[in-house]
Amino acid sequence: MSRMNLLQAVNDALDTAMAADERVLCFGEDVGIFGGVFRATSHLQEKYGRARCFNTPLVEQGIVGFANGLAAQGSVPVAEIQFADYIYPAFDQLVNETAKFRYRSGNLFDVGGLTVRAPYGGGIAGGHYHSQSPEAYFAHMPGITVVVPRNPHQAKGLLLASIRAPDPVIFFEPKRLYRASVGEVPDDDYELPLRQAEVVKGGSDITLLAWGAQMEVIEQAAEMAEKEGVSCELIDLRTIVPWDIETVVQSVLKTGRLIVSHEAPLTGGFASEIAATVQSRCFLYLESPIERVTGLDTPFPLTLEKEYMPGPLKVLDAIHRTMNF
Structure with a gap:
């Protein structure tokens, strides 16, 4: 190593x-x-x-x-x-x-x-x-x-x-x-499976899903939520397409709640595809609407980068809305 x-x-x-x-x-x-x-x-x-x-x-x-x-x-x-x-x-x-x-x-x-x-x-x-x-x-x-x-x-x-x-x-x-x-x-030659999401942390109240740099963001939000008594399950999608529908669906069937976060703009972002698929598979198990925490529908701004980026506090706000629905 x-x-x-x-x-x-x-x-x-x-x-x-x-x-x-x-x-x-x-x-x-x-x-x-x-x-x-x-x-x-x-x-x-x-x-x-x-x-x-x-x-x-x-x-x-x-x-x-x-x-x-x-x-x-x-x-x-x-x-x-x-x-x-x-x-x-x-x-x-x-x-x-x-x-x-x-x-x-x-x-x-x-x-x-x-x-x-x-x-x-x-x-x-x-x-x-x-x-x-x-x-x-x-x-x-x-x-x-x-x-x-x-x-x-x-x-x-x-x-x-x-x-x-x-x-x-x-x-x-x-x-x-x-x-x-x-x-x-590892120093050795190794491969990790494509097309397979990873459950990074188990939880029972809400599923937080992201990929890439947003994983760090939802981990920070989950830490804050855990202090408030909310048990968060964290999933790293890893492969955007073909995406691991079954792992995500099984998690949401358990928690009844889902938040998807990515840096890309809201409209047409991949969170939309995930939300539509999960809604069709988990409709009767959902306790609240699926939330998307994303970038804004604007060109990426230089001076307002922090306002644009979906940070931990934005994810925490979405957790609050979802849990209190």
Whole structure:
């Protein structure tokens, strides 16, 4: 075991994957000697050479298009989009090529070896071009798996599983936690299951569901609620799509209450899909309406970032409303 932060865990996962399989390639903007803007790929070019870790032009559509081609011919590309906010120029490649490659060929061809890494989310005073949480856009795209880790242990295990998955994966990394989240990470090669949520803490009164950086937020809210006598069950969704419906439903059938929290705006956020599904499966067991604690329906504001972000007190207010309904 080694103590490392989330960024180091990502780097360790890439190093582990490249050492185990010579088909694994890392590329993106400034990922070579520079190691990327966050240094996630530091020293990989030194260790594996320019043919396996290299810079690309500043063209996101080209990065993903190139990755599609590599994956289609048997390579295992790990493409970095420097910030999730800049993934939109590659949207056409992801929607119309990556997600549909296997389907349109009748399973003759696929790009299942493709992983796209992208730092997402706010909390770093990055303004509206460096703080967005676009996971809901990709949840509407059958054929792609969307994964979000919450801490270093999860980051290494989920990234290794993503790189080796039979389907293309978009791996959103909570950049606010890159250096803030520190923990013990196994030195060995290990994978954590995709498409499976984790019950982080058991409880009986209310279910709190989140992913990525919002897990820390709902944990803080739960601590405050527990002091008031409210027993909170905490679930980390981990995989946005395909999401683990059964784990969430079983929890809500037990607690009768659900709060979903994410940084993305309220309207069309993935919490809406979760709420609709849980309502259809748990309607007669619900003790109160399902609550969503999210970002605002505005561009991400620089000076009002704290007001925009769904923090622990906002989640606690939702707990109060839900418990007192």
